[in-house]
Amino acid sequence: MAIKITDECINCGACEPECPNNAIYEGGVEWAIADGTSVKGAYTLMDGTVMDADQRNAPLSVDTYYIVPNKCTECQGFHEEPQCAAVCPVDCCVPDEMYQETVDELLGKKAKLHI
Numbered sequence: 771m772a773i774k775i776t777d778e779c780i781n782c783g784a785c786e787p788e789c790p791n792n793a794i795y796e797g798g799v800e801w802a803i804a805d806g807t808s809v810k811g812a813y814t815l816m817d818g819t820v821m822d823a824d825q826r827n828a829p830l831s832v833d834t835y836y837i838v839p840n841k842c843t844e845c846q847g848f849h850e851e852p853q854c855a856a857v858c859p860v861d862c863c864v865p866d867e868m869y870q871e872t873v874d875e876l877l878g879k880k881a882k883l884h885i
């Protein structure tokens with residue numbers, strides 16, 4: 771499943787550069803599929819919505835760093851463990867129960883993001 775950042779986040783910024791999918795954004799910053807990925811043109815999200823990879827989308831949080839579930843692969847295909855959770859000083863990067871995904875599904879997402 772995707773990882774999420776709880777409101778315990780102290781906004782230290784340590785996690786953001788560690789994410790291989792550029793799935794982590796500072797609060798208030800708009801996100802896009804194309805950031806840090808090789809996706810160009812139309813991209814189908816997990817819920818079937820199609821958006822342009824360059825489309826900038828509303829922040830999922832304004833007060834703390836946040837993770838875009840459509841870009842988080844739990845670091846599958848890159849690292850042994852979620853890198854954000856590994857570096858977070860307050861352990862606020864935790865599994866997001868809203869997004870139950872198998873390892874194969876996470877690897878499929880990684881393959882879609884990095885063609």
Ligand code: SF4
Pocket residue numbers: 773788789790791792793794837841842843844845846852853854855
């Ligand atoms: S688990 Fe990995 S892919 Fe997901 S947000 Fe954290 S660093 Fe990025």
Ligand code: SF4
Pocket residue numbers: 775778779780781782783784785786835854857858859860861862863
């Ligand atoms: S490493 Fe943890 S505390 Fe620091 S910005 Fe990321 S989620 Fe927040």
